[in-house]
Amino acid sequence: MAKQPSFKCTECGATHTKWSGRCEACGAWNSIIEETPLSSGPGKKSLGNARGRTLELSDLSTKDDPPKRTISGVNELDRVLGGGLVDASAILLGGDPGIGKSTLLLQAAARFARNGMDVVYVSGEEASQQIRMRAQRLGLEESPVKLAAETNLRDILTTLDKSRPELVIIDSIQTMWADSVDSAPGSVSQVRAACHELVTFAKKRGTSVIIVGHVTKEGAIAGPRVVEHMVDTVLYFEGERGHQFRILRAVKNRFGPADEIGVFEMTGRGLAEVKNPSALFLSDRDRPAPGSVVFSGIEGTRPMLTEIQALVAPSPHSQARRTVVGLDGQRLATILAVLEARCGIPFAGLDVYLNVAGGMRVNEPAADLAVACALLSAREDHALPADTVVFGEISLSGALRAVTQAENRLKEASKLGFASAITPVLKKLPKVDGMSLRQTDDLVTVVNEIFGAE
DSSP, X not given: XXXXXXXXXXXXXXXXXXXXXXXTTTOOBSOEEEEOOOSSOOOSSOTTTSOOOOOOOOOTTOOOOXXXXXXXXXXXXXXXXXXXXXXXXXXXXEEOTTSSHHHHHHHHHHHHHHTTOOEEEEESSSOHHHHHHHHHHHTOTTSOOEEEEOOBHHHHHHHHHHHOOXXXXXXXXXXXXXXXXXXXXXSHHHHHHHHHHHHHHHHHHTOEEEEEEOBOTTSSBSSXXXXXXXXXXXXXXXXXXXXXXXXXXXXXXXXXXXXXXXXXXXETTEEEEOSOHHHHHSOOOSSOOTTEEEEEEEETTEEEEEEEXXXXXXXXXXXXXXXXXSSOHHHHHHHHHHHHHHHOOOOTTEEEEEEEGGGOOOOSGGGHHHHHHHHHXXXXXXXXXXXXXXXXXXXXXXXXXXOSOXXXXXXXXXXXXXXXXXXXXXXXXXXXXXXXXXXXXXXXXIIIIIIOOO
């Protein structure tokens, strides 16, 4: 008798006898996937009775050579990877459709190939002729990159096992089809099985593999979350279609720092590296404008200045609007509540619009004070000086908390010509020449002394 399929929740691990849209154990939606047996593994004997090979154990003091890396020459990509491509590593790259994932990987493949690597580019979405046309548009037609258009995973692995390339690019994992799994390409079972086979091939053969993954409407990589656990590095390619800037962000990296970013600019000749992102993310700062505040943040190991813009206007509706682009909407609600409860600044009946200029996304709590200053500046129609940067975290009591790497934030601002900064009280005074610091310990002081709001 055939074994009945089982279903498992990816959020809490609960087992179900049939699929349903909502897990009864934890209440998560669309988290139940079918559990399929592996094509190979231990026999029917219990693991306790089966005889396996003896593992070689080592202690923590064992010294290993650092992993060998290959530099692509695309500095922003090498930065995000932690200093270059590690041999036998598996990388997952996700991003919105049309954001430039294939363009980025084709340019990177051409750079790696010109540096002497044996590179194979396998596409399941485009024909080889389409890839050649893109290469001609980018001026890469002379690069020694080997192309293939195929979706059958068995044929791909057989070809790779014979040619033994140093780098393989799979575009994309949702188009791959493993004949050992009885489901359609792009399904949870197919994506999991295909990723498992590719990662296993990378580790056994010493080949680096870059896998492209589609994303859902929520922005997460489509498929089971276990795929992100299988690979060594998870990258997201972000950006708005209305902006020319693209952000390559590492959310997981076993060989380097996470949350590192690389900045690119989309041009007619493909993606170009941005050497000084802070200067490009700032608009013309000659004239101060109400509601505009410059935030000095940290992205990975890189200090970066971004402009936070706010607009506060009377609401014609019964319920005021709260529109946020580039920031967490829940964080905005918290800051508005602190301003109203601790500082007596009401925002009831006022529409609030908040935006990070240039399509950048800010996630760190150090942006709290900059957001609050932008809201106060817009509400009171009081512009901060154009040469002022702001950073600091706001607690629910209204106190300002110091943030990490304050000196690096101030040095980046000083390098771009900013002369003053509004910060929390810093335990150690940074050594930054030519900058005046206005240190405050609570938000009430900022409201009264800087904006004079009542």
